[in-house]
Amino acid sequence: MTATSQATRPQRARSLQPGEMAQASVMAALCAATAIIAVVVPFAAGLSLLGTVPMGLLAYRYRIRVLIAATVAASLIAFLIAGLGGFMTVINCAYIGGLTGIVRRRGRGTPTVIVASLVAGAIFGVALIAALNVLARLRHLIFESMGANVNGMAAVLTRIPPLAPAADDLKSLFAAALNHWQLLILAYAIFAIMCVSLLGWWALSRVLERLRGIPDVHKLELSPGDEPAGPVPxxxxxxxxxxxxxxxxxxxxxxxxxxxxxxxxxxxxxxxxxxxxxxxxxxxxxxxxxxxxxxxxxxxxxxxxxxxxxxxxxxxxxxxxxxxxxxxxxxxxxxxxxxxxxxxxxxxxxxxxxxxxxxxxxxxxxxxxxxxxxxxxxxxxxxxxxxxxxxxxxxxxxxxxxxxxxxxxxxxxxxxxxxxxxxxxxxxLSESLDNVTMVEQAEAPAATVTIEREQSGAPVLELDRVGHEYGYKTPWAKTALRDISFVVNEGDGLLIHGGNGSGKSTLAWIMAGLTTPSTGTCLVGGKPAHEQVGEVAIAFQAARLQLMRARVDLEVASAAGFSPHDHGRVLSALAAVGLDAALAKRRIDQLSGGQMRRVALAGLLARKPRALILDEPLAGLDAASQRGLLRLLEDLRRETGLTVVVISHDFVGLEGLCPRTLHLSNGVMEPTPAPTGGMS
Structure with missing residues (x-):
């Protein structure tokens, strides 16, 4: 037996590892997409700066060959769709992102960027001069075009008497520059590359610095390939x-x-x-x-x-x-x-x-x-x-x-x-020896929702013959929902359940206004839901993906739309979901799964939404955490009149929060069972 408690080093094989290949593929797609948008969409050239971020991340966290693989893939995609402009945009993003990521990873600073950009500018300038020497006809065409512009400017200046002498000076200066065009192009290339490099360094290095402060605590490393595997016993x-x-x-x-x-x-x-x-x-x-x-x-x-x-x-x-x-x-x-x-x-x-x-x-x-x-x-x-x-x-x-x-x-x-x-x-791993943390399973409750309004109170959500197709009116159209009609009233609690792929999440996005139905209408307070995004809050399945800030107080304030310096409102929002004030300054990555869900809820509830949609709120929670979350939601619904819609595969304890149930099957509402002994 050998003790293997020390850290293993990542595998340094020559070929790309599967994880590296996956990262290169994803980042290449992101860079290519931004480059294509920047070229195709009018006045969107500034978006090309976003393409430096994925390339910078690759250079910062992975080997150079991963960046090269992503650059080749992204440039080919961009060239096929957006032509030479897309190709050059990807190359520019790869250069800026690669330079910034490598310099940051090696702990260097601005002087290194200046020296590197000076060398890169010189190489680019020499290559451009060599190309123009070989392509003489192209060089003459470029110079003639520049000369026509200069002559046009000079003609304008001659019409303004005080500036007439400057017209001759402009022509003379241009003629002298053409005689030394190699030096002019070299100087321009160095100046342009240095400016672009420093601008990219200034902007992108701040992003990478922030990412460095967020440890990748769940990252797994591959074992060296030359040692025999033996994980058990x-x-x-x-x-x-x-x-x-x-x-x-x-x-x-x-x-x-x-x-x-x-x-x-x-x-x-x-x-x-x-x-x-x-x-x-x-x-x-x-x-x-x-x-x-x-x-x-x-x-x-x-x-x-x-x-x-x-x-x-x-x-x-x-x-x-x-x-x-x-x-x-x-x-x-x-x-x-x-x-x-x-x-x-x-x-x-x-x-x-x-x-x-x-x-x-x-x-x-x-x-x-x-x-x-x-x-x-x-x-x-x-x-x-x-x-x-x-x-x-x-x-x-x-x-x-x-x-x-x-x-x-x-x-x-x-x-x-x-x-x-x-x-x-x-x-x-719990300190307690009993089974209170274990989750029991229960049968799905029977559907109780009908098309007609079932309760008194003002309607919050009204769905009338809602249907949705992904890829609507295309050969790849795929139906997700068909003819969904129901009403959710103020203070109501509704459970939506069904198998994977039954359309539950699509329905949730429509009710939240994030997706417009292909057919039918979804109204929030009598107005189309997609025109009132935010009136219906939605908490996603993976709470961690919904938390965008590094710290709890920053996340709550950002989601709720108020200043993080307003400590009173932050603490009040945390207290509303049963979280201690001491958590306000804690990093998001240090929270448990149940705490993450409550932090997400705190930000959403502080916005005072008309309704709250919870997509799989109990997933990954132990029994005690499930009971605590359900008790909190029941209290909010009872005391504040909050309208709650829950999408869940877990049903234990939901009967108090959601007295009504809707069952989806293949995108269609299943009918409520007929009353026992009723007429057929």
Whole structure:
């Protein structure tokens, strides 16, 4: 056995790693998009500066070859769509972003930028002079065009008597410049490149400096490729972990052992350190204690460690199911794709477009891609929290038999009782020994919403025959909603549920005014919803993605639209969602999942919206956090008359908050069941 508690270095292979390739692809697309818009849209040239940001990030965080790959891809895309202008815009963005990122990463400053831009300007000037020497006809055409402009200006000056002598001086100066055009072009190139470089450095370096202050605390590093993988058995001896800048340990001193072939469930309350433990098992070195395993973690390598996260969209990279299964595998690796897909319940889907898969199917595809590495250790981090109940059952069926079908260990991080029960052993990271943090499952309530208005009170949301198609009136049109009609009154509580892909999120965006329905009308207070964005607040599934500021008080003030210096309003907003005033100065990345959701709610509620839409508010929360959030929302609805619409796959405890229920199936409202004993 060898102790592997020290940090592993990122793999320095010559070829691009899968993660680097994914980053280069995404950043290239962003840069190309901004370049195309800057060239095609009138008066939008200034937007080209935005293209320096993705290139700067690549240069700041990755190897030079990643920046080169992104530049080649972005320039080809921009050239094919926007011509030479788009191509040169991408090259300019890559130069400014690359220079700024490299200088920042190496800890240098403005003098380095000046020297580098001086050299770059000289090289560009010499290249331009050489090109004009070879292309003599082009050079003469350019000079004749410039001469015509000078003669025109001189003709204007001669018509103004006091300026008439300046006309001859202008012609003489231009003629002298043409005699030394090489020096003129060289000086212009150096001056222009230095100005552009310094301007880009001044603007972009501030962005990168701010990003440097936000640690990438959840980043996983690949193990060196020349060491044998051996992630299990693994033993943790008094292991604890504290994130940079934090005042408390995210994972308290922990001792545990995971043997070969074991299926272990990791449970615990939000903030108990489950995700942090996952990072340590996947290779992050602890801040104290040590980890013992027979070899390196081998993250992503054959026979090493594979990780499946709770957000399936962030793990699927291939556009075709079969391509995604083998994404990142070494060339020449033989993989039985059909057998892997059959094992996870996706038989016959090799040619399916990954963009058309449901949440549960995406998660099972992620499991198949993990199994393609033949891992010795598979870590599943709350993989069922974002999928519907049918998807959960299918995923659980797949996961529960993996250790019998493969020579591997499975660590399943979960909040659900039935998932923990399927494991051979459960380890709780909570201080309490009881099961109060575990989430129970309940059957979906029956639909109760009808087209007619069901309650007294002023209507807040009125939907009349709403339908929506993505790609409306195009050959790629895809129907998401059809003929949706209902009314939500003031102070009402409505639960919307349905399977993945049933149209719930699309309906939420329409009610919030962020999407205009293809057919029908959605009214907020009698006016079209899309004309009143902000009147209906929406909290997204992933609360972290909705938090845009680094600190709690800055986030609440920004979302609510008041000054962060107004401490009274900030503290009042936090108190309204049950958060302590001491959290106001805490960094967002130091909050638990439940705290993040409450911070997002604090900013939204401080804006006094007409209604609040919560998209999967209970996902990823332990039972105690779920109860606390539901109790808070029930109090707000009862005491302030807040109108609440909840979209959820979890139903335990929602009956008090949402007495009415709407069920969607394939974009259509399911009818309410007929009363027992009623007439047919």
């Amino acid at each position: 693994v033993r943790l001896h008094d292991v604890s972990f504290r994130y940079p800048g934090a005042q408390h340990d995210a994972l308290r001193p922990t001792n545990l052992t995971i043997g070969t072939g074991e299926h272990v469930a990791i449970t615990g309350a939000n903030g108990s350190g489950k995700t942090t433990l996952m990072l340590i098992l996947a290779g992050r070195p602890p801040t104290s204690g040590f980890v013992e395993r027979p070899g390196v973690v081998g993250l992503g390598r054959a026979g090493g460690t594979a990780v499946v996260m709770q957000h399936p969209e962030s793990q699927v990279l291939g556009t075709r199911v079969a391509d995604d299964v083998v994404w990142g595998l070494p060339p020449g690796t033989e993989t039985d794709i059909a057998a892997l897909l059959g094992e996870v319940g996706l038989a016959g889907m090799e040619e399916r477009d990954t963009g058309g898969l449901s949440g549960g199917e995406l998660q099972r595809l992620a499991v198949a891609a993990a199994l393609a590495r033949d891992p010795a250790l598979l870590i599943a981090d709350e993989v069922t929290s974002m999928v519907d109940q049918v998807g959960r059952e299918q995923l659980l069926d797949v996961l529960s038999g993996l250790t019998q079908r493969h020579q591997m260990s499975l660590v399943h991080i979960t909040h659900y009782n039935n998932e923990a029960a399927s494991a051979g052993r459960a380890i709780s």
